[in-house]
Amino acid sequence: MHMADALLSPVVGGAMWAGTLGTIIYCAKKLKEKMDERMIPLMGVLGAFIFAGQMINFTIPGTGSSGHLGGGMLLAILLGPYAAFLVISSVLIIQALFFADGGLLGLGANIWNLGIYPCFIGYPLIYRMLVRGAKSDKKIMLASLISVVAGLQLGAFSVILETKLSGITELPFSAFVALMQPIHLAIGLVEGFITAGIVIYVRNIRPDIVEDLHGVKVLSSGGSMKKALITLAILAVITGGAFSWFASTYPDGLKWSIEKIYGKPEIPEKVNPVTENLSEIQKKTAILPDYSFPSQGGQEEEKPSWPAVDPGTSLSGLLGGLMVLGLVVIFGLGIKMIRKLGKRHVL
């Protein structure tokens, strides 16, 4: 369920990056406050473990197809929310760079979808609440199942929202939900079962790793729930603010949801001096021509997409496109030639 660059609009991708970067900085600050030096190598090695663990496949019961570990919730249980969020981010960064899973712009959204929910909702609000007090295998199993499923459902729903807000797919919202949520319910059940299995197994051999709240997980103890809630609230406000600001500046990203709410593409206009000024500035500095602000009052018709798609220009578009591709290939071959000649000169 890695989000891809090609499905994101710059606005949504940028907003998700802002939220993710903010959380990374916040988590690093929290970690530094109560720094346990052992954490640094542990975080790095557990991140590598998640990668390596994903190489080991297993047969999904009842289907015959094979699956592998996701690991977000497991990291949260082993490391506590702050460290786990940083490790999940790192794993996703390496996946984005080396495997191009998702791409660079989508990375912000991916870290958010796969990191925030297990670390700041699933673990503190569900898992820890359920395994409180005397721990038993049954409790751990139940808590893992519920928290992993909840985290994945929220993540999948975020993917849907991000894709729809970007306005690139035609897939209707309800169909998208009907496709994504059940798949991730199944994935969540398997992942939750495995997470519980690992935690139970490890607890029998090295209880300190999963239980010692004063050692490895000192960070997650004491009022973490309150803090997590506050963090989430702040982040929600920031992200919401960013979204609504962008929404007023760039109509087409949120047009879909606005249409749903108001039944028409524009919000009933209120003249706001700030947005007016912003739109003026934007007109003057527009780098991306199609994201210009429609004139106040919504009088102006939506600009045709650039270049206007109509039969008259499509042939020239096709010819020109092929020509440009040809030029790019020639450019590449040229650089290769220059490189070869350069090497010969060195020799």
Next chain:
Amino acid sequence: MSFDLEYFNLGYLDTLSYKNTFVHRLDPRIKILVSFTFIFFVVSFPKYELSGLMPFFIYPVFLLTAGDIPLRAIAKKVLFISPFAIFVGIFNPLFDTDVLITIFGIPVSGGWISFISIIVKFILTVSTALLLIAVTSFPGICEALERLKLPGIFVVQLLFLYRYLFVLLEETLKILRAREAKSFGKKGKEVKTFIRIISVLLLRSVDRAERIYRAMLSRGFRGEIRVLKTHRLRLQDVFFAAFSVIIFYIFRNFNLVSFIGENLKSSFR
């Protein structure tokens, strides 16, 4: 297992990243920022845009050729992935059936155009991400992240992760080989067995982290690791950045493709 091996073939991109060419020598910060700008410009095109995206191929092609990266290494990886982009995009032709243009008498619906546009954007952005790491070593990226003011703890554990990735991958390969040797067919891949195997790997990893920590202490670790800074911003870095951004701007704002196309069409007449 061949897919997994292909997928986890990290080492190859890592080897490529230590070449010494013009693009490899550029400041990693510049390369990260220019690549982000590039992706930003590419995804900013509206969903029916196709021809305007073509000139943007010049950036990955430049990184590929000037960085002396084999085309196959990148193309294979681009082809390997992307089920999600295709999964989401393939519905466009089903739901958006208005005929937008007719090419040589064949009507083409808006859905197909937006689907192909998604695929082209996908190829552009994904190949750029792969090429970024192929022309910048991972420690280089980490150095850049630190100098772009990301938190020190984050960067240091990222470096740790990368370093131990290769160690743990080899250990896992040994475990997998043992599993293959001791089981037949589908046996040995049950969830129950999997949980035991991965738990043992986890325990070993934690042990390793503890050993590493003790080794670090004995070498004078006091809770801080300095990231090696090897790059300095030079004139050619600034030049490269400015030149790239100007070119992206021109490609995005001036319709070069239809200009060339119009001229071609009129010269045919």
